[in-house]
Amino acid sequence: MITDKIFFWMLPVMYGVFTAVFVTLARSDSGASSAKKGAAAFGMGMLAIILDTQRHLFPDWFFTMAVPLHWLVLWYMADAFLVRHGDRVPVKPVVALFSVGLAINLAATFIIDSVAIRVPNTSIIAIAILALALPRFFAHREKQLDNITGFVVAMCWLSYVARFAFYFMLDQSGEYARTSQWSQYMMIFYFTSAIFALSLAFLLVMAITSDMVARHFAAATVDPLTGVANRRGFERMLDRVQGELPFQSVLMVDLDHFKRVNDTHGHGIGDGILVAVSQTLITCCKGLGEVVRFGGEEFVILLRTCEGAAVQQLAELLRSAVAATRLDAPHDGLHCTASIGAAIVERHEDINDAIRRADRALYRAKENGRNRVVFAPEHESASNPVAAISA
Numbered sequence: 001m002i003t004d005k006i007f008f009w010m011l012p013v014m015y016g017v018f019t020a021v022f023v024t025l026a027r028s029d030s031g032a033s034s035a036k037k038g039a040a041a042f043g044m045g046m047l048a049i050i051l052d053t054q055r056h057l058f059p060d061w062f063f064t065m066a067v068p069l070h071w072l073v074l075w076y077m078a079d080a081f082l083v084r085h086g087d088r089v090p091v092k093p094v095v096a097l098f099s100v101g102l103a104i105n106l107a108a109t110f111i112i113d114s115v116a117i118r119v120p121n122t123s124i125i126a127i128a129i130l131a132l133a134l135p136r137f138f139a140h141r142e143k144q145l146d147n148i149t150g151f152v153v154a155m156c157w158l159s160y161v162a163r164f165a166f167y168f169m170l171d172q173s174g175e176y177a178r179t180s181q182w183s184q185y186m187m188i189f190y191f192t193s194a195i196f197a198l199s200l201a202f203l204l205v206m207a208i209t210s211d212m213v214a215r216h217f218a219a220a221t222v223d224p225l226t227g228v229a230n231r232r233g234f235e236r237m238l239d240r241v242q243g244e245l246p247f248q249s250v251l252m253v254d255l256d257h258f259k260r261v262n263d264t265h266g267h268g269i270g271d272g273i274l275v276a277v278s279q280t281l282i283t284c285c286k287g288l289g290e291v292v293r294f295g296g297e298e299f300v301i302l303l304r305t306c307e308g309a310a311v312q313q314l315a316e317l318l319r320s321a322v323a324a325t326r327l328d329a330p331h332d333g334l335h336c337t338a339s340i341g342a343a344i345v346e347r348h349e350d351i352n353d354a355i356r357r358a359d360r361a362l363y364r365a366k367e368n369g370r371n372r373v374v375f376a377p378e379h380e381s382a383s384n385p386v387a388a389i390s391a
Contacts, residue, residue, distance in 0.1 A: 011053075011194055015046035018201045025208050034211070037080035038204050045073040045197065064109045067122050068102050074126055078133035080204055081149055084211060085140040089133045097132075101125035123164040130157040145210065149203050156196045163188060223293040225271055226278035234292045234300065238351060247289065248306035250354045251315055252341040252362040253281065253322070256370040258297035261336065272327050273336055280325045284318050300355060306344050308375075315340050315373040323371065337371035346378060 019042040026035035048069035055063050075098075079088045101121055108117035134157060137150040166188065221233030229237060255277065262270040274297065281291045281299060289303035301318075303311060322338040341362030345354040357376040365374040 009053075011190060011197075012046045012049045014194065015042045015049060015197065018042040018197075019046060021201075021205060022208075025205070028212075032208060032211070033083045034080050034204065034208050037076050037083060038201075038208070041073050041076035041080060042197075042201065044069045044076065048073060061109070064105060067105050067118070068098065070122065071098055071101065071125055071129060074129050074133075077200055077204075078130070078137075078153070081153075081207065082133070082136055082140070084207060085142070087136050087140060089129070089136065093132055094129055097125055097128050119167055120164060123160050123167070127157065127160045127164065130160065143210075145203065145207055149200075149207070152196065152199050152203060156200075159192045159196065163192070226275055226293050228278050228282065228291045228293050228299075230293055231295065234294075237290060237292075237302075246304055247302040247345065247351055249303040249311045249342065249344045250351070250358040251301040251303065251311070251318070252355070252358040253299040253301060253318065253338050254340075254362055254366070255297040255322070256337045256339055256366075258336060261334070265331070265334065269327070269331060269334065272331070273325075273334065276325050276327060277322055277336065277338075280321050281318060284314070284321050288314065300358075302351070308344060311342055311344065312373065312375065315342050319371065319373055339365035339370045340373045341365055341376065342373060343376040344378070 019039050022035045022039035022042060026032055026039055048066040051058065051063055051069070052066040075089060075094055082088050101124070104121045105118055108114045108121065130153065134150075134154060137146075137153050141147050141150065221229060221236050223230040223233075255273070258270065258273075261273060274293075278291065278293065278299070281301065285291055285301055285303075288305070289301055292300045292302065294300050303314070305311060319338055319340055323335060325335060326332045327334055339362055341358040341360065341364070343354045343358035343361060345351060361374040361376040365372050368374065
């Protein structure tokens, strides 16, 4: 009947559409692993459904390949989500389960031809694969989307458990043997598979596009060389805390005679020094503030303390740490010093005003001989002298 043909082509068409979607995403995002895994999962899912429902198109034994493909779909789909977090389903246990399940499936098809073994075996292996994946889903709950995905995968696991129980409770082996495709068990299988496949497909598309946006955002707000925030990242940082005052002091850090390093040793060595110095700054300021690369060899450090003594102590620590920073051999003899300007954010003062004061203090540090810390006065027009701490 025409209706039958339409019904049994709906699922593979849906799988085919999402296969195309994930192939497109993989190409647009430079071959992202999640999209590639998703394309493979839905591509195999499409083939598995065709083999299972369009048996008249293939040799009689071809339908047996639908079951291992179904297990691969579960495996690849789980990996498509987990690879976003640098994780995956444990390979060796899955391969062992797959091998045992495939051997049982083939034996129950070509040796003893037992539906009562094949169908439960399909569910048992699927349950075991998802049981291996589930703990890893709940170990990576960084966003609300991760929580929703974990919940859907848990429901998928429960559906396999329910199918397994349903098969025995209602004694489906006889009905399945008479009319496999239209048996109650298979109709439940097709229906629930469509629901979970559709849900996971939409969630994976959302996850991949969310990751793409996050990567593009990071590319725009993070300095690619040093890994710290750039000027745009600095502006975004301030936008997020608008109306609050998390940063109460500022340090301007500038490497001394850095142009000389580039001219003498080349920009590659200069880049190496910038990376090493930025890591030194990040390590020293961890938990105390944020490091921003303003451009060239200049860094801004936004601190959460307004205690003058603490700011001064940290500034001196940074100055000493930068001077002690070394590259790996054979360039371990090279080093740079830093001049630092410091300013406490005054009441009713904008953070950018404090940065300008710190920048003027940095200029004085350069004038006074470099490799030193200079504090900006509370008011630039004040007559009290600038505090300078020589190296």
